[in-house]
Amino acid sequence: MIKYEIPETLKEHENIIKRTFRYSNEIIFKCEETKPWESKLGGCPYLKNIEEYPVDEEGEPMLFLAQINLSDLEKLDDLPQKGLLQFFVVNDDMFGLESPIVVKYIEDYEENEAQLIKENPYEDNEGYKQSLPFSNNGKMYFETREMPISSSLELFETLFKDELSEEEYEKLSRDCYSCNSRVGGYPYFVQHDCLGFDDEDFLLLQLDIDDECGIMFGDSGNCVFSIPKDALKNKDFSKVIYDWQCC
Template identity: 80%
Template sequence: MIKYEIPELLKEHVNLIKGTFRYSNEICFKREETKPWDSKLGGCPYLKNIEDYPTDQAGEPMLFLAQINLTELENLDELPEKGLLQFYVANDDMFGLEEPILVKYIEDYEENEEHLVKKHPYENEEYQENLPFLHSGKMYFTTREMPMSSSLDLFQEIFMNKLSEVEYEKLSDDCYSSDSRIGGYPYFVQNDYIGFDDGDFLLLQLDIDDECGIMFGDSGNCVFTIPKDALKIRDFSKVVYDWQCC
């Protein structure tokens, strides 16, 4: 597990900082073949019938961004213990930012490839043009215990008036929470338009990655968040999607 070691400069505020700790599963991508039920970036989602592939309001196939096999995650008690989460956005040059998204939860799945779709039914050149990555790949996870992201409005509310200017600057630098992850805290390139707080959960963050060529716009990333009360009842219609770039 990756842990944040509180530096000597901030030892006086150890309880305040630790009070914001959350677990996350940091994502490493490898350009490897995947099974239909694996955690993956792009490629072919778990799909029993081509007719089940999601379409947007105009009837066009959506972009499949990622799939998470929940059994592969650790220390994220808010999530279901099993099943698959799939992330889809509208296929346009804005990565579906202003259109409805779909986060699909598949509680039960089978591990028999003979009964499943093996190749993405719509992945042609036109489809690939709007993907925010160059290569699909398999996901690997490392558990991390992380303090609150300094890009959140809530970070300023909690720490600004309790730390000296030097202490605040140090903690802000340490809590630069980029990289791809599930759980923990998101990193916003520009502003926390979502207003992420204690009542929210980070379902997925996709950040810049060289292995699979992930990039949203100009050095940007995307986040999918959900209120914890909606997550508790598995209401993924309440997911909020945002991506920002420099």
């Protein structure tokens, strides 16, 4: 696990910084083939039949961004301990930013490839492939990390602006630059915290710039899927909020 070490210049504020600590599972992408139930970027989601594939309000297939096998994750007690999470957005030139999203939770799944669809039924469609915010599908690997609150959140300023000197505040802001792809922990907003992410929210998924699979939303951007913790406790994934921002 990656531990966060508080800089010596901020040791006198150790207690208030430590109170913000969360665990995240940092994602490492590899351009590898995946089984239907594995954690993945793009490719084919876990599907028993084509009718299960989400479509938008016009009946058009949505973009499959990612699937998380929850058994791969560690130290994220707010999440269910098993099952699959799948993330779909509308296929348009804004990566579905202003349209309803679908986050599917599949609590029970089988590991029998003979009973499952092995290829994304829409991936050979040029209109589908060109709309994806990544150039290669990939398998996800995870590394647990201890992290302080992201300096891109409004809550960061609320907590520290009046507690730290200007120099200390700038130092902690640089230290808490929370980019990279992850599940759990805190999100990074390229422009501003339009979600008002706080203690009652959980980061379901952040997809950030990645060279291995060519991930990029717009011009050097990323995406965030957030859910209120009370909705997560009830496994109500209709409450997920999606946003992406770029430079």
